[in-house]
Amino acid sequence: MDKVRNYMSESLLSVESSVSVLEAVIYMQDNNIHALLVKEAGEYIGIVSEVDFSWEVISSKVDPKNTKVSEAMNFPMVSVDIETDMNSAAEIMLEKNVRHLAVTEMGKIAGILSIKDFTRYFIAQSK
Numbered sequence: 001m002d003k004v005r006n007y008m009s010e011s012l013l014s015v016e017s018s019v020s021v022l023e024a025v026i027y028m029q030d031n032n033i034h035a036l037l038v039k040e041a042g043e044y045i046g047i048v049s050e051v052d053f054s055w056e057v058i059s060s061k062v063d064p065k066n067t068k069v070s071e072a073m074n075f076p077m078v079s080v081d082i083e084t085d086m087n088s089a090a091e092i093m094l095e096k097n098v099r100h101l102a103v104t105e106m107g108k109i110a111g112i113l114s115i116k117d118f119t120r121y122f123i124a125q126s127k
Contacts, residue, residue: 003083007117009117014039018068024069
């Protein structure tokens with residue numbers, strides 16, 4: 001069975017929890033990504049995605065310049081071990097209703113697995 005390690009992104013782009021939503025969106029756009037890890041006091045504490053921004057900021061009609069990432073992020077962060085199989089990771093995403101999972105290795109964040117990574121997984125399975 002294929003493991004999360006084979007499909008996750010190892011890019012650990014992050015923002016501080018105090019950064020504005022607008023700044024985070026611009027950072028995501030500049031880096032062509034759909035989610036960021038959120039840090040506070042040097043530790044990863046959450047994940048925030050474009051969906052979070054849509055639901056928590058735009059639909060609530062709050063000002064993205066004056067809204068902190070901490071107000072829109074997923075907390076607590078949902079994570080899986082790097083050796084988790086892809087089917088189990090998919091079940092966790094469904095159960096927790098998230099599109100991104102932090103991937104840990106020996107207790108430290110090693111990457112992010114997104115719903116988009118499952119496309120690569122399913123394509124690989126069909127070959």
